[in-house]
Amino acid sequence: MKKYILISCFILMFSSACNDDLLDTEPETSIPESIAFSTPAKILAQTNNLYKQLQNQNFYGGRFIVFNEQRADQFGQNDGNAATGSAVWNQNVASTNDFVNNVWAIGYTAINASNILISKMNETTIISKELAKNYIAEAKFIRAFCYFSLIQTYAKPYNQDKISLGLPLRLTPITTSGHNDLARSSVEMVYTQILKDLDEAETDLPVSYTTPLLNTSRAKKCTAIALKTRVLLVQNNFEKVITESKKIVSSTLPFQYTEGNLTQKLEANYTAIFGGSYTGTEAVFSIPFANSTTETPSAQYSLAYNYLAQPIIFLAAAGIVSDPALNSGTDARSGLIGISAANQKVLKKFSVTTAPFRDYVPVIRYAEILLNYAEAAANTNDLETSKALLKAVRNRSDPNYVFPEIDIATKESLIATIQKERDIELLGEGFRLMDLQRKVQTLPAKKGSIGTAPLVLPTSSNYIWPIPSGEIATNNLMVPNP
Template identity: 50%
Template sequence: MKIQYNHTFIRRFVVLAGLGFALLTTACDEKELLNPASQTSITGANAFDTPDRILGLVNGIYKSVKSGNFYGGNYLIYSEARGDEFINRTSNTFTAYEAWNQTLNSGSNFVAGFWTAAYTAINNANIVIHGLEEHPDVVSEALTKQYTAEAKFLRALSYFSLVTLYARPYNENQGSTPGLPLRLLAETTNANNDLKRSSVAEVYAQIIKDLDEAEADLPLNYSTSLLNTTRAHRNTAIALKTRVYLNIGNYEKVVEEAQKIVSASAPFTATTGVAHQLQNIVEIFTTNYTSTESILSVPMTELDNVTGQSSFPYVFNSNSEYNLNPEGIWGDTEWKSTDLRRTFSRTASGVQFLTKYNKPSPFLDYLPIIRYAEVLLNYAEAAAYTGDLEKSVSLLKAVRNRSDATYTFPESTIGSKEALIETIWKERRIELLGEGFRSNDLLRNLLPLPAKSSSSNSAPEVLPSQTNYIFPLPNIEITTNKLLLED
């Protein structure tokens, strides 16, 4: 059936509103890629009429993913606040206090804001996928496949981000509980608002399907390191699959996918596509945003205007709203002072603040979505679960010794499968601190969200059996989708 594109909808959500993570062109320098000239708005009737317009629509998906309520800020802020690595200092409801003290409700601003942002990205992807099907001859067959693959990758990323917040963990009952409305059509009106939730397992199946298809048609690499960092390529899809399979406990598939982009022995590197490998830990967060360690990052520019309460660097560093929890990983005695990752901090008022993102306003730090270090840790955990302890230890050491060449793991921490897995979980807390992983790592392993406290503030422990273990469904969806609450 031919999709009729609503003009207002197209203009509002997808058309040339600005660049995505970076424009895919060949004739401009990186400054132009990050700050393109504005283009004339077009209507839905001719949205797919020219190659430039189609590229603009693809960039619109990236743009929606980097919004302030998504990977541009709040998604990372709220994911970190729910965990146990930070202490809230301000009780500011606009900077994730309700997430930190576990009182989010269906009317909370971010509960609705992130849901809307993620589904906007999903629908933008759906529009591109269906539009390219209906306009097969405007760009080459190769570009049609690539753009479709990019859209599917970003749709998968968006659904994964949603299902890990708003649905019960897959490992609780193998994904049999209600998950999310699985919207796969290009919606240009509200006629199809009513849609039941698919099961958690069905949502994950769609995520994996999208990533498999994206892997097949994404390019091996791009012409610049900027594009290799800010646009999906084949290894990006593979890397995200290691995260997705880890989340559902399919460790054999984690190993299978990781082996595509991790060499058999150290120093570990990707042998096809972009040559990913670990880089200087300090430089990747300060001066070398487009190194081969970055598999996908969000580049922030002045045009994004994420300068206040939806900016991760502002909330966790510049405005000092969250300090590092001395009872969290920051206080762990096995994280030695010789570790370069300890340098990502500053001390004020007797407490420490994370400085991984340390640029001043307007906070133009690149925000990482996928790093090669995560892939190695995903692989290490899966290798431990599947009995390959030697490979697991080798991968774990690669991550730790990159930042602390003098450190030796005590035999008691790596000598058994159980101890090794615990040590890998600890290494994730150190390596991925401030990158949005901690609360999901607790949920995927069905562990409580720990209690947190300071002299002036506290948050209770949340058990997996409690309803606030996951985000509530937003009122905006409950009131407009009559089928949402049906089992």
């Protein structure tokens, strides 16, 4: 069989009766392996394709972030149609659900493409060894990013049961059919691989690229470090969060990272993060959309459509939107809260409300790094550093705000205040579910126009998504979630 290499995104669709190979690498849009890596330009195209897969509208290019917000407690649901994720919001998705299958398939397609590129770059003589190491590092970053997204979605939280079943840990390329059977590794083993990939990526990634757009849209050293702070925070490995954070956060105000021609820091104007060039100093890693309708999500999949144009989901009145920071008018973040025609509060971070929807998707912002660092510092009793980092984030959007002493006086109160700041600062960017689950907290009940979604206990089977029916049908060693 002639081997083929994927050159553009594709979605593998499944049903419970599907017999297709999950990792089929001969889609309609493919080219022979013999020429896919035959020139420097083609190798670069294969590397760029890894990022294009993250851009998929079912993944970070659109609905995956919405799914995480629907499963958490900050948004109500307006639309009861299954195509808008009503079952996701209602906490009752089945293993046959298209969304459940699509996210898994897209993540593993990107992982396999990363494995292929790593293998080919270890053999290539077409480009320099240094450039090949750069591309391998980018592939390892993408692989780690995908595994981290999938392990949080389909397996128990690390702090709940790290020896429980995680994911099939696929680390070698599959270019022919018949190689699907692979048992699930433990949650801990998957996290170990994620951090190994990120450590190795950090070593070989460049400090920066030649343009602000490339610095925003491709992995660089500080991108890998930043993602490590997120992964380690999920593990409650606070000492290592601090170690990694110190690599990219200066010890004193203004907190920033400068290396060569690259500077990462909070943007002075909060609203500029979500408009304008999208490539400012705060954008550590984003999903961009070029001036092409082929690279933009369709209506129901875009963030702007879900949050604002329709809106499919709206800000729950009892959620963080009731906090004074989002109502005071003195905090710049309150300017990104609007009122819909139905008199519901809605999020305006993503504001391109007519097709094509080309809002860049912020995946890692410098503000998150500071808040990760602040929480880790508080948990290790370095309260002064924690307060300084927290205040930097708040005072960027509200320069005159002073935290009440009761909110920051003790370790416990400070950690709670940092969590509230995360909920305000990162609202709608897909973090709330992660924060609830890493602390093994109940997913609260919530109200929407389509009724009330029940609370979900950490011990409930629907605390995580089920293993997709497509994977069960094609992997004879797959064990479903209980």
